[in-house]
Amino acid sequence: MAKHRRRDRRFRFALAAVIAAAASVPVVAAAMPSTSARPDIVGGTEASVRDYPYAVFLTDKSGNQFCGGVIVSPTAVATAAHCAKAVARTDLRVVAGRQDKRTNDGKVVSVRDVWIPSSFSDPGKGDDVAVLKLSQSLPYRTVNLPGDDSLYAEGTKATVLGWGRTADGGARSDVLRSAVVPVVSDDGCRSSYSNYDSRSMVCAGYPQGEIDACQGDSGGPLVVGDTLIGIVSWGDGCARPGKPGVYTRVITYADEIRSEADPSRRVFW
Missing domain, CATH: 2.40.10.10 (Trypsin-like serine proteases)
Structure with a gap:
């Protein structure tokens, strides 16, 4: 159980940063996007949205990025259930076609509806998936879904x-x-x-x-x-x-x- 609580902290910390930012409470640098480009995924390298046009990120209504997502149809994005539940639907935004968060490239759209499996309660128990149904279409290539194992x-x-x-x-x-x-x-x-x-x-x-x-x-x-x-x-x-x-x-x-x-x-x- 102690291990489970430690794993939980990984996604709750992101939510805490969003809540604090929305309330205009100062947050330590580790909880906010950096002001200069640094690697994200540990051990990763910079990638291009031209190669991965279906990769998107999620923000709250103030523009604070807290999760990622992937375009599965022109009007829908798949993400983790714990991300979809982190912010109220009316405050949730999907940012697509933007490689650098400091720019205004791409498109920002709101979410009109959210699907989450009724069985979801915690990432450590599975079913951590959601579909965000968008208020507008996105003009970017969608990802393919798998057909077999x-x-x-x-x-x-x-x-x-x-x-x-x-x-x-x-x-x-x-x-x-x-x-x-x-x-x-x-x-x-x-x-x-x-x-x-x-x-x-x-x-x-x-x-x-x-x-x-x-x-x-x-x-x-x-x-x-x-x-x-x-x-x-x-x-x-x-x-x-x-x-x-x-x-x-x-x-x-x-x-x-x-x-x-x-x-x-x-x-x-």
Whole structure:
């Protein structure tokens, strides 16, 4: 249980920063976006939104970035459930087509509705996925959703994207960055986390750590090529040896994501 509380702190800290900023309370530098470009994802390099046009970030109504997301249809973005619940829907904004957060590039849209599985309660218990239904269409290429389990094979090289922190307590990046991490087997992930659920979760990372998603990357995409296999969810710290990042296993929710993103695809019995 002590380990679970430590993992919880990873996503709650991002929420605390948003709440404090919205209330105009001074926040230490570690809780706010940095004023100069730094790496985000631990061990990552700068990436281009031209290569990953479906990568987006989430802000509150004051423009404070706190999570990531991924475009799954012109009018819908997938993210983590804990990100969707962090800010009131009316205050939630999706920023697309903006590589550098210091610019006004791209498009900012509000959210008209949110889908979250009724079973979600905590990232450590799974079902950490949400679909944000947008008030306007986005003119950017969408990500592909997986059709089978083949991309979840152990050792598959996947790319995680985000604007999050460099390390636990570090500053966030002003620019989109990426890192390549291998998919970890279910047995390997279960040996790192006793609450690992192979139905709703997938792990990715190196045994020695060093490269990983971090706070502020939650909700962002883990892709193989242009296919979304994971959504940044939780972990024990960032880039620690023997503690890979844990992602929502997208294939489990692919049909629901498609249905919520495009109601015309729904099948009624």
